Amino acid sequence: MRDVCVVGLGLIGGSVLRAAAAAGRVVWGVTASAQDADAARADGFDVLDLGGALARAQDRDALVVVAVPLPAVEEVLRRVPAGVRLTDVVSVKGPVGELVSRVAPRARYVGGHPMAGTSASGWAAGNADLFRDAAWVVTAEDGTDLDVLTDVVELALAAKAHVVPTTAAEHDSAVARISHLPHILAAVLASVGADGGPLALALAAGSFGDGTRVAGSRPELVRAMCEGNRSALLDAVDDALGRLGAARGSLASTGGLAKTIDAGHQARQALHDVQSADLVDVTIDLTSPKALEALRALGSRGGRVVALNGSTALARTS
Amino acid sequence: MRDVCVVGLGLIGGSVLRAAAAAGRVVWGVTASAQDADAARADGFDVLDLGGALARAQDRDALVVVAVPLPAVEEVLRRVPAGVRLTDVVSVKGPVGELVSRVAPRARYVGGHPMAGTSASGWAAGNADLFRDAAWVVTAEDGTDLDVLTDVVELALAAKAHVVPTTAAEHDSAVARISHLPHILAAVLASVGADGGPLALALAAGSFGDGTRVAGSRPELVRAMCEGNRSALLDAVDDALGRLGAARGSLASTGGLAKTIDAGHQARQALHDVQSADLVDVTIDLTSPKALEALRALGSRGGRVVALNGSTALARTS
Numbered sequence: 137m138r139d140v141c142v143v144g145l146g147l148i149g150g151s152v153l154r155a156a157a158a159a160g161r162v163v164w165g166v167t168a169s170a171q172d173a174d175a176a177r178a179d180g181f182d183v184l185d186l187g188g189a190l191a192r193a194q195d196r197d198a199l200v201v202v203a204v205p206l207p208a209v210e211e212v213l214r215r216v217p218a219g220v221r222l223t224d225v226v227s228v229k230g231p232v233g234e235l236v237s238r239v240a241p242r243a244r245y246v247g248g249h250p251m252a253g254t255s256a257s258g259w260a261a262g263n264a265d266l267f268r269d270a271a272w273v274v275t276a277e278d279g280t281d282l283d284v285l286t287d288v289v290e291l292a293l294a295a296k297a298h299v300v301p302t303t304a305a306e307h308d309s310a311v312a313r314i315s316h317l318p319h320i321l322a323a324v325l326a327s328v329g330a331d332g333g334p335l336a337l338a339l340a341a342g343s344f345g346d347g348t349r350v351a352g353s354r355p356e357l358v359r360a361m362c363e364g365n366r367s368a369l370l371d372a373v374d375d376a377l378g379r380l381g382a383a384r385g386s387l388a389s390t391g392g393l394a395k396t397i398d399a400g401h402q403a404r405q406a407l408h409d410v411q412s413a414d415l416v417d418v419t420i421d422l423t424s425p426k427a428l429e430a431l432r433a434l435g436s437r438g439g440r441v442v443a444l445n446g447s448t449a450l451a452r453t454s
Numbered sequence: 455m456r457d458v459c460v461v462g463l464g465l466i467g468g469s470v471l472r473a474a475a476a477a478g479r480v481v482w483g484v485t486a487s488a489q490d491a492d493a494a495r496a497d498g499f500d501v502l503d504l505g506g507a508l509a510r511a512q513d514r515d516a517l518v519v520v521a522v523p524l525p526a527v528e529e530v531l532r533r534v535p536a537g538v539r540l541t542d543v544v545s546v547k548g549p550v551g552e553l554v555s556r557v558a559p560r561a562r563y564v565g566g567h568p569m570a571g572t573s574a575s576g577w578a579a580g581n582a583d584l585f586r587d588a589a590w591v592v593t594a595e596d597g598t599d600l601d602v603l604t605d606v607v608e609l610a611l612a613a614k615a616h617v618v619p620t621t622a623a624e625h626d627s628a629v630a631r632i633s634h635l636p637h638i639l640a641a642v643l644a645s646v647g648a649d650g651g652p653l654a655l656a657l658a659a660g661s662f663g664d665g666t667r668v669a670g671s672r673p674e675l676v677r678a679m680c681e682g683n684r685s686a687l688l689d690a691v692d693d694a695l696g697r698l699g700a701a702r703g704s705l706a707s708t709g710g711l712a713k714t715i716d717a718g719h720q721a722r723q724a725l726h727d728v729q730s731a732d733l734v735d736v737t738i739d740l741t742s743p744k745a746l747e748a749l750r751a752l753g754s755r756g757g758r759v760v761a762l763n764g765s766t767a768l769a770r771t772s
Binding site: 345358 | 643
């Protein structure tokens with residue numbers, strides 16, 4: 137079992153460190169926060185400085201997990217030794233991949249994104265069970281190092297997550313649509329509702345409560361998440377503007393909303409279908425020259441890797 | 455206690471009939487549905503034809519409640535005798551008010567909208583308790599007949615609802631913002647998400663689930679509700695387009711979303727504040743020349759009438 141070095145011990149990094157330790161790995165961490173370092177040490181974890189931690193990772197051929205916020209990633213990458221096995225848990229994959237190519241091109245990098253979290257932050261908020269049953273996206277580009285990809289899959293599975301393989305571009309587009317756009321639309325809806333004053337808010341019931349719930353999230357976290365995925369989010373916002381503009385035009389001209397409402401209903405049904413589909417088991421040989429292609433195809437169908445048996449990935453898909 | 459004649463015995467009308475009967479009123483109903491008529495009669499209710507029911511209402515000076523879908527309202531109004539006490543439970547108030555002015559100008563009309571419902575429909579879906587703790591909007595325009603307004607308040611309170619007084623225009627604007635726009639945005643979000651294919655839907659979690667929930671409602675009901683409030687909904691959609699376009703522009707130009715996200719967060723906080731405000735008791739004398747003004751001011755502050763004591767309305771407001 138490969139050793140794990142986690143750089144950044146906030147909610148996600150701290151949970152990765154705990155989950156890897158709970159799965160029997162040798163682990164050590166790094167954090168710029170004296171408070172998180174003290175707390176992690178008090179919980180029995182080994183916390184080093186960045187240079188010492190990365191040197192040890194190189195020495196032991198460990199997997200390094202970058203778990204700092206996007207603005208701090210570049211500084212960490214500049215210190216990563218050549219040849220090190222490297223992944224990350226940042227919520228956007230294209231920008232991190234570009235940084236790696238520019239700043240640490242000789243690292244053996246495979247991107248990751250465990251899709252779990254709470255509104256809390258810091259070491260104290262984490263736990264070894266945070267990723268149970270969550271999707272952990274792993275990037276599988278042409279040329280991705282399958283040996284390191286397997287390391288990341290093993291880490292994700294050790295953390296009780298399931299693995300969704302895809303490209304950085306497809307990941308960023310998907311999360312723009314299903315995670316970042318919902319925050320933008322919730323903010324817009326909340327504002328338009330509040331513009332109706334106390335009368336409107338007093339009459340608000342289930343549909344407004346549901347549609348604005350995530351507008352209650354901490355603004356600085358939402359902004360960082362959405363702004364970090366700028367390019368893909370612009371496309372998703374443009375799609376939403378197009379559809380909302382079409383609804384406006386139809387309502388103004390014919391008075392009808394059938395196209396908008398019916399499409400939305402079918403789309404919600406598609407969500408239900410994906411979430412309740414009967415799954416079948418498939419296997420993917422990670423030593424095959426077609427492995428990356430097969431992994432991407434699995435992800436694009438909504439499938440996921442649920443176990444590893446040697447170099448064979450066991451997956452479930454509809 | 456005034457007799458009640460309910461025209462339309464679907465979910466809402468059938469529940470009004472049951473609630474009024476449960477409160478000790480003499481009640482009778484009308485329905486164009488043979489199935490609903492049979493079911494209501496089997497439950498012990500008196501179901502007449504429209505002409506007979508309205509004649510009896512005129513004879514006994516009863517309150518007539520129009521509880522048919524908006525497209526069927528005009529036909530009912532054409533049969534309403536002059537001088538009859540009249541209200542309705544349709545979810546849009548401006549268009550109904552205009553129809554009354556045009557078709558039944560001599561009826562003594564006060565608009566109403568009990569904000570309760572389920573996804574089911576028809577007599578069988580209703581119950582006497584449907585309106586418990588719900589808001590029941592009552593229109594208080596300049597010139598509104600305070601005697602009939604008091605009848606409607608008594609009916610709403612008998613059904614265990616609380617009464618929110620406002621104008622038809624303010625009601626329609628408010629529900630466009632907090633009830634109809636949420637359906638449009640949920641449909642748009644669901645469609646943009648589904649355009650991301652099975653990968654996006656497989657990664658969807660809480661924010662997408664919350665933001666698209668009402669897109670699972672029956673499309674024909676959503677369309678009828680939204681299309682019936684065309685004018686006010688256009689204004690709300692335009693506000694949303696403006697805010698979404700501003701977010702798009704800011705993200706494209708500066709990369710920042712602070713204004714959008716912060717405004718949404720404050721608006722969601724305003725919703726919480728309205729829903730959790732400490733309320734104080736106030737009274738409104740319904741015989742005062744300022745009564746209509748006082749009622750509207752109560753509604754515009756998010757307040758509500760919770761009881762009647764003779765001609766004094768007991769209200770709660772923040």
